[in-house]
Amino acid sequence: MGLIKLTIKGISYSQTQSGAYALVLSEMDGARTLPIIIGAFEAQSIAIALEKEIKPPRPLTHDLFKTFSDRFEINISQVIIHKLVDGVFFSSLICEKDGVEEIIDTRTSDAIAIAVRFEAPIYTYENILDKAGVYLKNEDEFGLNQDQDEDDFEEEDAYEIDNVNLKKESPFSENSLKELHSQLEKAVESENYELAAKIRDEISKRV
Structure with missing residues (x-):
């Protein structure tokens, strides 16, 4: 089954559900988006990695992971969102060191935060987009459902974060x-x- 490349479209949050954010991924060569519920820390970590003007005075956890990996010459070559079970996304980091490839299981929110720092491509499979992908009538609208758990999504009123800013x-x-x-x-x-x-x-x- 072929992989479909994704890009980060934005992050949004709900007025009714405190601390809940939606990371919205979009397929590179299509119109579908893949919304994934993430926590506030992961949302900030992804936004900071994408926002070049904000430099944390101390490294965040994902920054530490990047520094550790660089020091020991470990590269993250890609991230794959490979499974969706009961509304929860499962992802893998594809790591390389000295020509040897390893696959590490990870939460999708952490995987994306790490991928941004390594400038690693993000992929998923067609069957996952078929199950969870949505076609937005208005590309500037996506949101959260008040009763959702992490990594689950349903469209509702929310505010988009332009250029991934909260x-x-x-x-x-x-x-x-x-x-x-x-x-x-x-x-x-x-x-x-x-x-x-x-x-x-x-x-x-x-x-």
Whole structure:
């Protein structure tokens, strides 16, 4: 069975379910999207890896994994979302060292956070997209169901995070750019990355 390459389309969160986020993957050569529920930490970790302007003062867990792998010359060549059981996605890291390939089982949220740091491609199988893939009527709308568990998804009202930033209607509209840059620096120093992402998005809208 052939593999289908995916790309990260965005992350969204629900107003009604605290701490629940949807990572939305999209097939490279098609219109289907694959929404996967992930935790807040994993959502922030993925967003930070994609957002070049925010640099954590200390390495996150997935950054540590990347540093460890680099030090011992282990490469992550690809991530495969290979199984879907009762709404839960199962994934594998394909690792290489000295020409030897190893397959490591992992949570899908961790696999994606690691793949972004290694710039490794993400794949799944046709049968998984057939089961869980959705065609969005509006590409800017995807969301979470209030009663979902992790790695399960159903469309509902939610806010998209543009360019994978965790944001909603900005509370910073009254702040100057100078104030925003100062607040951004303080948020990163205090490791409040969700707030930092919101501030960065407000800055981006003004420049």
